[in-house]
Amino acid sequence: MREARLLVIDDEPIACRQLEQVFRHSPYSVTTCEEGATGLRALEQERFDAVLTDLRMAGVDGMEILRRARELDPDLAVIMITGHATLDSAVEAMKAGAFHYIAKPFRIDEVREVVAKAVEFTRLRRDNRTLRDQVEQGGRKATLVAQDTAMQRLLETARQIAPTDCNVVLTGESGTGKELLARYIHNHSARAEGPFLAVNCGALQDELLASELFGHEKGAFTGATQQKKGLFETAAGGTLFLDEVAETSPAMQVNLLRVLQEREVLRVGGRTPIPVDVRVIAASNRRLDRAVDRGEMREDLYFRLNVVNLLLPPLRDRRDDIPLLAYYFLKRHSLSMGKRIDDIEPEALERLVEHDYPGNVRELSNIIERGVALARTANLTLADLPRALRETRARVVHEDAAPLRTLEEQEVLQIRQALEQTGGNRTRAARLLGIDRVSLWRKIKRLGIE
Incomplete structure (x- = not known):
């Protein structure tokens, strides 16, 4: 486990020195x-496991430190230390989210005990958040659960390209786990010890996205009261995940292209380019080549990003994985809620497998999380599932059922997926499909695949 990091803020130098002495021989x-x-x-630029701050300081006081710390990292434990101990200030700090409140003069053993608990609190909160985010948002450990053959081939390709440091584009429907796959690639790369940072490009306006990605100088715009590093700088030595990259404006695409070409950023309001060392993984829930054809994305940016393209299949096309994923989420959500739910009753599991999951893996995770929250026994039952799953079956096999794909239609689909996963490289696509390149060429010609 890495060494815990403490931040001490006190406008009395002697207090800072004293606390340094307290933790001189600590971990x-x-x-x-x-x-x-x-x-x-320091809070805005670095990551800490606990903060000890004086409550009353000139200028920025402890309450402002607490407020900003909770904005930056809601899981970070903040301990208030003050020589002005009053009930009102203690109550105010605790209501605002302080982890603990210590009055001066403090006892050394008390401070050590509180800090140890605070560090443990921060790490537990972060671990629990990681468990919740592993599939929904892409957890730090990037655990990918799959027994579906196509999905296993995709993961093998991801492992192969991970050490190459090339840019990657991930495509797939919302909820298929694109950020999780990006973390998976990061964790199998030489950058695994560096940061993994993510931003949803479609969620921010140009001005905010520029500040988030490239940073800004003090006074660059109204509200820019201090210099800020952007994600390209902060992710140095690691990976930057650009989600929904196709939603960026033409102007932002020009700026992104410049960073990828020159390997340097220019902060908003800045004049001096700053070198950056970061791998970029981009994602979209729609095909970027079609966005290029429609004039919605620059072709040169597309080629810079799309060195390798991996297509994540929707969950309805990998039903063999549904039981495996369901039990995976059952374990994770039970642990995070402090409940012991050991199994899924057969009827409930059958309905889970039958559902079509328009929200994909994220929807399955939410269904299991809801079930765990409602479960009254050690098993997840049909009654714990949403009404839509209890009352109807997504796939009913009878004469009026939707027709199956023909073998030729299935072949076209498989070939197109293989080509998309390999960025159009027919040699690698043939290898994925288990045939030689000439056979693939003949099939493409016979089936009229573009």
């Missing part, structure tokens, strides 16, 4: 700041 790395404003900058 903690201590950063001290003798001004509230300096402490804020």
